[in-house]
Amino acid sequence: MIEDTTAAGSRRGPPAHVVARIAATSWLILFLELALIRFLAGYVRVFAFYTNFVIIAAFLGMGTGLLRSRHAGRLRWTMPVLLVLLFGFTAYLAGAAIDVRTDGLEWLWGVDTGPAAGRHVPLSLTVVGLFALTAACFVPLGALLGAAMAPWRALPAYAADLGGSLVGVLSFTMMSAWSTPPVAWFATAAVVWLALVWPRRALVALSAAGFAVAIGITARLGSTHDEIWSPYYRITTEPQGLPGATTLNVNGALHQVMLDFSRGAESPRIADQKVGYERPYRFVSRLDTVLVVGAGTGNDLAILLGLGAKYIDAVEIDPVIARIGKASHPMHPYDDPRVHLVVTDARAFLRAPPRHYDVITFGTLDSQTLLGGMNSVRLDNYVYTQESFRAARAALHPDGSVVMYHLSGLWFIAARLFQNLEQAFGKPPRVLTADTDWLFSYTFVAGAGAQGAPAVAPGDPLRMQLRLSTDDWPFPYLRGRRLPTHYAAIIAMVLVLALGFVAAGGGRRALAAPDWPLFLIGAGFLLLETKSITTLSLLFGSTWTVNAAVIAAILAVALLAAISTDRGVMPPPALALGTLAVLLAASTIVRPAALTSVAPWMRWLVAGGYVGFPILAASYLFSRAYAAQRHPTAGLAYNILGAVAGGVLEYASMAFGLEALSWMALALYALAVWLLHRRDRRASFGAGAKPASLPASD
Incomplete structure (x- = not known):
């Protein structure tokens, strides 16, 4: 059992071997977490639209484990x-059809949505089941992390935690x-886990067997x-069945079909698709310079080359899809x-x-995954906004045209694209409907x-x-600015599960007396992190490298704040909160589009200041509050549960x-600072914070 009764001020920083253990656990x-985001979305295709629940589940499991760090040996x-x-x-779901009963407020690409789909597993069971099992897997990891951090001074141990996380991202x-x-x-994960539980032979043997089974399932x-x-x-x-055609699937769903348009005489379907692809170019005056965004495996390029295009820039976000093409x-x-x-x-x-x-x-971009796995924005969403179409208009010659193919599964999608183009170009676009909805x-x-x-x-639906x-x-x-009912239902079930996890981890005391300031700071930081990813995606692209760089930079900034705070170099809380408020307010006035015309x-x-300084100010607020924790394991647990x-x-x-999200984050931070100030009016909130209580052991 881990006892954590040392006064905050008398603790030492962790020795090198403990730093290594904390960092290795955080790395794992x-x-x-990142591996499960990719793995679950890859084999349970509907889950690609819910991958942010993997992050929420990881936070929940980790926070619960921190609350139960005294029992790390058993967990x-x-x-x-x-x-x-x-x-x-996951293997069971990979072979099942998912019953997606939507309310018509959202379109999900490539999932079974109709009665004829032969559904076997409800969507709610799919998402909530994966969520619960994912969260459970992170409980022992959180407990191991808490056991390693508990006896040592809060911020040096936390810095080791952040350092390991940073290396994990890289x-x-x-x-x-x-x-x-x-x-x-x-x-790779198995090797690190086995190193963490070494030299307990029975546990090493059980762990090796468990990972072997899991890896065997993955291999099968x-x-x-x-x-x-791909990233x-x-x-x-796989062969498509048409002459020379090959289907490309992503996460088990149809994404593209590589067609040999020269063989239209052998296949009426290929001939029809060629006519559909060529039809919009009848209204174009010339094809001297062409840009194709979402070039994919090359169908659009083949059509344009056949029509005599002289120069084509082909933009494709996925390097593997381009390589296959x-x-x-x-x-x-x-x-x-x-x-x-x-x-x-x-x-x-x-x-x-x-x-x-x-x-x-x-x-036809038709993205079937989320942007970065940390928010509800899909990978292609920013391509279809009014600002995107205005940028396309600015890149045209005065007599140029935009041609856009789209497979619109519901009427309102086509209507929104039509009206977005109308707003961007000042007049309605020409609309051509396909005889089939195979590719567009x-x-x-x-x-x-x-x-x-x-x-x-x-009266047309497009209007x-x-x-x-x-x-x-x-x-x-x-369809509109509201939360679809299937999200609301799943979120409600997830919240009930979260309460159950926390109650199991810390007992009723954990629910009745949480550390609200650190909880609120955790919630606010997650919102700031999400907003940072979306902002920088607009400035530098929604690519996997940008997302990874942003997450790594956020961890590095938090690490800097932890180290400097531990050494006494930190702004007063009021200044940090004021800076955060000013920067967040400025970010809502100066939009990312204002920076697009400046040199790279x-x-x-x-952009570094635009996003980095709010993160730095928020990190200082956390570090000040966390440094005073007498029981840092409990404090970190509530902070991570706040991220849930x-x-x-x-x-x-x-x-x-x-x-x-910016205003919500600011409100959460302001409330946290007020609660910390109220906790001890005699001094700054960091100096006189009331220690968070560790939950009683069971």
């Missing part, structure tokens, strides 16, 4: 069993860059198809010297295009190509009044927009 927590025996249960449930980023499969991820899941893991998806290819597309468009591939985000490219274009083509159902032509287009009647999508509310697949080095510099609340609050952006 962060690495496993670590549960890790192998829990891991096998999680992977077994490690998984490298493995993603190498397109390593899940077997490699979990084998990956053996059914030749898989390639975004689990990708498989280059190697496997039957018409080999990427080998043509007129095509110039750029692997980046569409918005990032449109921000500073190298030239003006006669035509900008938006391919609508094609829009905006700009010069819309001249003389037939007017859309006022129905909708909330248009912007960079602040980038949700083209939501200046944009990086300004912050993860749930993030869904409010669906109703109120992303800027609302």
